[in-house]
Amino acid sequence: MTVATQARARLRGQPPRSGWLVGRGAVLRFGMAVTVAMVAFGLVLLSESTNPLGTLRVMWDASVGTEFGRTEVLVKVIPFGLCALAVAVPARVGLINVGGEGQFYVGAWAAAGAVLYSGLPGWALLPAAFVAGATGGGAWAALVAVLRVKGKVNEAVSSLLLNFVAIQFVNYFVYGPWKDPRGPNWPFSPKFPDAAMLPTVYGDRLSIAIAFVAVGLVAMFLVLRYTRIGYHARVVGGNAVAAERSGIPVGRYLFWALVSGGAIAGLAGMAEVTGIQGRLRPGISVNYGYIGFLAAWLGGHRPLGILFACLLFGAISVGGDSLQLALGLPGSTVNILMALILFAVLAGRKNRTQVRA
Amino acid sequence: MYASLGEVIAQRAGITNLGVEGCMLAGACAAYIVAAETGSPYLGIIAAFAAGGLFAMLHAFLVVTRGANQLASGLALMFLGLGMTAFFGRPYVKVQITPLRDYAIPGLSDLPYLGSVLFHHDVLTYAVFPLAGLLWWFVFRSRWGVMLRAVGESTESAFAVGLHPARIQYAAVTFGGALAGLGGAQISLAYAATWVENLTQGRGFIAVALVIFAMWNPLRAMVGALLFGGAVALQLQLQARGVGVSPLLLDMTPYLLTIVVLLVWAQRGRDAFPAGLTKVFRGTG
Numbered sequence: 310m311t312v313a314t315q316a317r318a319r320l321r322g323q324p325p326r327s328g329w330l331v332g333r334g335a336v337l338r339f340g341m342a343v344t345v346a347m348v349a350f351g352l353v354l355l356s357e358s359t360n361p362l363g364t365l366r367v368m369w370d371a372s373v374g375t376e377f378g379r380t381e382v383l384v385k386v387i388p389f390g391l392c393a394l395a396v397a398v399p400a401r402v403g404l405i406n407v408g409g410e411g412q413f414y415v416g417a418w419a420a421a422g423a424v425l426y427s428g429l430p431g432w433a434l435l436p437a438a439f440v441a442g443a444t445g446g447g448a449w450a451a452l453v454a455v456l457r458v459k460g461k462v463n464e465a466v467s468s469l470l471l472n473f474v475a476i477q478f479v480n481y482f483v484y485g486p487w488k489d490p491r492g493p494n495w496p497f498s499p500k501f502p503d504a505a506m507l508p509t510v511y512g513d514r515l516s517i518a519i520a521f522v523a524v525g526l527v528a529m530f531l532v533l534r535y536t537r538i539g540y541h542a543r544v545v546g547g548n549a550v551a552a553e554r555s556g557i558p559v560g561r562y563l564f565w566a567l568v569s570g571g572a573i574a575g576l577a578g579m580a581e582v583t584g585i586q587g588r589l590r591p592g593i594s595v596n597y598g599y600i601g602f603l604a605a606w607l608g609g610h611r612p613l614g615i616l617f618a619c620l621l622f623g624a625i626s627v628g629g630d631s632l633q634l635a636l637g638l639p640g641s642t643v644n645i646l647m648a649l650i651l652f653a654v655l656a657g658r659k660n661r662t663q664v665r666a
Numbered sequence: 667m668y669a670s671l672g673e674v675i676a677q678r679a680g681i682t683n684l685g686v687e688g689c690m691l692a693g694a695c696a697a698y699i700v701a702a703e704t705g706s707p708y709l710g711i712i713a714a715f716a717a718g719g720l721f722a723m724l725h726a727f728l729v730v731t732r733g734a735n736q737l738a739s740g741l742a743l744m745f746l747g748l749g750m751t752a753f754f755g756r757p758y759v760k761v762q763i764t765p766l767r768d769y770a771i772p773g774l775s776d777l778p779y780l781g782s783v784l785f786h787h788d789v790l791t792y793a794v795f796p797l798a799g800l801l802w803w804f805v806f807r808s809r810w811g812v813m814l815r816a817v818g819e820s821t822e823s824a825f826a827v828g829l830h831p832a833r834i835q836y837a838a839v840t841f842g843g844a845l846a847g848l849g850g851a852q853i854s855l856a857y858a859a860t861w862v863e864n865l866t867q868g869r870g871f872i873a874v875a876l877v878i879f880a881m882w883n884p885l886r887a888m889v890g891a892l893l894f895g896g897a898v899a900l901q902l903q904l905q906a907r908g909v910g911v912s913p914l915l916l917d918m919t920p921y922l923l924t925i926v927v928l929l930v931w932a933q934r935g936r937d938a939f940p941a942g943l944t945k946v947f948r949g950t951g
Contacts (some may be wrong), residue, residue, distance in 0.1 A: 357754065407737065462928045465737065470875055470921040477918045599741050606738045639756050644749030651742035655728045655735070 342653035343621075349653075350646045359638065367635045368628030368643070378627060380512045383519055385623035387584070388413070388594070390522035391577035392601020393619055394529060395446075395570040397610040399464075401533065402566040403546040408453055408468025409574045410598025411475030412446040416575025417582045418479050419445025421498055421589035424505040424582075425487070431504030438505060438583050439576070446575015447568045449475060454567040458560045464567065472598065480591050487589065498589040507584040518580035522619075525573060526612040542566065574598065600626075603651060622647060686740075686846045686873050688747025693718040693847025694854035695751035698861040702758050707855045711848065718847020719840045721747065726839040730832050758861050814838060846873070875924045 351361030372378045392409040399406040423441035424434050453471060456462040480496070489499040507516035533539035545552045545562045553559045581593055604622055608614025629643030693714035701710035721743060728739045813829055853869070854861055 353750070353753070405737065456925070456929060460929045462925070466878060466928060467925050469871070470925055473871065473875075473921045474918045596745075599744070603738060603741055603745075606735060639752035641748050641752040644745040645753060646749070648742045648746035648749060651738065652724070652728065652746070655739050655742070 339654070343650055346646060346649035346653045349649050353645055359636070364632065364636060364638075367631055368625075371631030371635075372624040372627040377512070380515050381627045381630075382620065382623040383511075384514050384516075384585070385626050386619045387516070387518045387522055387580050388577045388597040389600055389604055389619040389622055389626075390615065391525065391573050391580065392597050393605040393608065393615045394522075394525045394601075395574035395577070395598075396602050396605035397570075397608075397612075397615060398529065398573065399566045399570040400605065400610040401546050402542050402562050403549060404457070404563060404567055405465040406450070406453070406468050406567060406570050407465050407602060408450060408471055408571070408598070409577075409601045410594055410596070411468070411472035412449045412571040412574035413578040413581070413594045413598050414472075414475040414479045415449040415578070416442040416446035416572075417578030417589060417593055418482065419575065420579035421487070421501075421582050424501050425499060431502065434502070434505040435507065435583065438579050442575045442579025443572040444575070446578060447572035449575070450567045450571020451564070453571075454564045457567070458564050476591075479589065479593075483589055483591055489588075496591055501583065501587050505583055506587060507580065514585065516580065516584035518576075518584050521576055521580060526616060530612045574601075577601075600647075603647075607651065607654060621650075625650075686843075687869070687871060688743040688745070689718040689721045689843040689846035690850035690853075690869060690873075691747040691751045692721045692850065694850030695755045695861065696847070697851035698755065698854040699758055701855060710855055711851050714847040714851030715844045716847070718850065719844035722843020722846070723836070723840045725843070726836045730835045730839070755861050849873070872920060875921055878924055878928065 347365070351365070354361040354364055370378070372382055392413060395409045395412060396406050420438040420442035423429075423437040427434075427437055429437055449471065450468070453464050453468045456467050457464040483496045483498055487498045489495075489497050491499070507518055509516050510519065531539075533543065541552070541557045542562055544555070544557060545559050549559050552562075577597065578593070581597075582589055586593060600622055604618040605615055608616070608618040625643050625647050629640050632638040632642055633640040696717035697707075697710035697714035699710075700713035701707045704710075724746075725739055725743050729736050813834060849869070
């Protein structure tokens, strides 16, 4: 085997930072991490004299145990999965996108704008919202990309900061110009017409946007593995200097990876307003961008890993909503469980050795 | 303000803590619970210091001992803070506490205009100003500060000259979290004097922005915090006078300003970034 083919084999197999949910023994390790986290979560519940088994039972029944619950999990996979893809695509060229939250908001804003104020006929509303959502999210990420490529500003920092700008930007519109004039003075945009709502594929709430996630994951896999663009992207992610020397336009790859990530997060925003909410309002994203970041990381920035991570987080999050109804616990109690799982994974992972005292 | 001072120390040691938000929440909630149970807001302050420190210690363990991804660990810490405080704080949502008293400084507080703004505050607010100065001295003028900055620049060389980078990072991150806890306590005990879920509402992230804005200098962080706080106050003033600037647009300015600052130094090639940190942000950390 020549050096070149070896290098290529490595590139085909392993991304530069391999994830935790992949490789041999992954299922076992992951099962252990989840078990440890569950036990710790149970102890937390016990300390306030809440029955841990009963609580887990309620969460199970609400999420995985019933057909309705399973559908709800998939409903959550839409924003989680798209936001995770928005992180994973730039991650493969070595960029850290912490800006999913902001790109989500701007995508939702642009989609809402297209639906409410474009004056298009009914049949054209959804395609317009789709394009607008992707463009909005992409444009927001393009700011980060330009700052990074032209201005040498670190993308992790700038994308994080722009999240808060995006949230205020959306707030400005829903409290101001876009507030529903006939509404009860709440910061809501007018309701979308029915023609602008995504069709559901199962039950009342699971919209066709679940297909965006599926297409996105498969496309990411195919592009990375079988195309020249994907190959170049992996080279850039592996060693940007080497890529530059061998004539790959690194800046262009960095730019477009971030923009496509942003566009995907923007689609998540579009799917939320046209699939679930039916209007633009503040707080449309419940930390989806950050959960997506963690899901992408947990899944090792690979399609299959991301899918599993999103299903897991989806189940936890749906379970959390049920706690509020069934047991009167605050819904964000499940954030404890999610954080504990991540901690267990973070602590259990074999990490590079460090200089240690 | 406390939170950003704490983050300055942690980042100087080369560790980013995106979980400041979690530490602040833990501090705010712990302070409130203790204050409600014992009736003493001062015991609450101590609890906040401890709770914020404990939270940050978890981050330090994962990042320093286990070499985990700092951004992922920090975000997870934020979610832990959200969940824990919602869970343990719930019984206290409608409980009243004795808030920290505002003390007027005799004489000065009677000055027109500025008097009541500058000299009528709770102890935590007063204490932050000398603290900023002290930390500045600590970071730039003391032996320990040199050690701290050395670790932040390069753990390897710090190790080579006989320091214990891991210990120093632990101390810095924990202390940073403890200060963030105090920041939370200031909100729950004095500013809002009440507890609700997610009380801090993203202030932890403002702290992270401030640290960058201030180029890792405690005194500048102070000035930045006052500026950002001033922007909020200005908003209220403008609104009161009916000037048509949307407060929501003004809320964006801290973040935009920070980005401008980043852009400016990236152009000048100046690098106040502790070198150890760039590793994190370039993804090798």
